[in-house]
Amino acid sequence: QKEVEQDPGPLSVPEGAIVSLNCTYSNSAFQYFMWYRQYSRKGPELLMYTYSSGNKEDGRFTAQVDKSSKYISLFIRDSQPSDSATYLCAMSAGGNNRLAFGKGNQVVVIP
Amino acid sequence: DTGVSQDPRHKITKRGQNVTFRCDPISEHNRLYWYRQTLGQGPEFLTYFQNEAQLEKSRLLSDRFSAERPKGSFSTLEIQRTEQGDSAMYLCASSFSTDQPQHFGDGTRLSIL
Numbered sequence: 001q002k003e004v005e006q007d008p009g010p011l012s013v014p015e016g017a018i019v020s021l022n023c024t025y026s027n028s029a030f031q032y033f034m035w036y037r038q039y040s041r042k043g044p045e046l047l048m049y050t051y052s053s054g055n056k057e058d059g060r061f062t063a064q065v066d067k068s069s070k071y072i073s074l075f076i077r078d079s080q081p082s083d084s085a086t087y088l089c090a091m092s093a094g095g096n097n098r099l100a101f102g103k104g105n106q107v108v109v110i111p
Numbered sequence: 112d113t114g115v116s117q118d119p120r121h122k123i124t125k126r127g128q129n130v131t132f133r134c135d136p137i138s139e140h141n142r143l144y145w146y147r148q149t150l151g152q153g154p155e156f157l158t159y160f161q162n163e164a165q166l167e168k169s170r171l172l173s174d175r176f177s178a179e180r181p182k183g184s185f186s187t188l189e190i191q192r193t194e195q196g197d198s199a200m201y202l203c204a205s206s207f208s209t210d211q212p213q214h215f216g217d218g219t220r221l222s223i224l
Contacts, residue, residue, distance in 0.1 A: 044202070
């Protein structure tokens with residue numbers, strides 16, 4: 001079993017829709033949770049960073065962490081064509097801060 | 112604001128050749144990480160430096176791979192006797208401390224002919 005599971009299936013949504021992404025994990029030591037956005041041939045760009053359980057909102061983006069269920073989510077409201085990218089969840093236990101990533105979700109927002 | 116810089120952006124080489132990549136982290140970041148990403152996968156951890164000390168290496172880092180960070184600033188990743196399976200995007204990231212997020216460069220894409 002991989003440490004982080006993220007269903008990589010491509011997701012196509014119409015412009016303005018809510019995009020919902022999620023990851024599950026198996027390592028209960030994880031306490032830092034991140035979402036990165038990656039455009040083609042570019043490096044991952046940090047979107048959201050949360051510590052422990054709870055919600056965090058930043059503009060159109062909301063990240064949720066449920067440590068009891070080992071489940072994290074990212075919601076994108078009012079999606080725009082510029083949101084079309086691959087979204088990667090990542091997490092770490094602190095210490096050396098090695099990141100464990102999911103496979104990524106390719107999101108396409110159709111104008 | 113200068114982010115993490117990686118050079119070259121793309122390297123094409125023949126199987127069996129040696130290659131070296133460079134990473135310049137964000138200036139005040141003392142932690143530096145190397146990851147490898149293959150098509151359709153998330154990045155996988157390779158190694159980690161705190162200042163000039165290499166503190167952890169993944170099992171993915173075979174003895175053909177070596178990384179250095181001689182003065183605690185930039186880092187180099189060398190691959191000796193490259194193999195087809197080394198074709199990937201090599202990403203560098205840096206952070207200020209354990210509880211601060213990692214910021215990535217745009218990577219070096221390695222293609223083995």
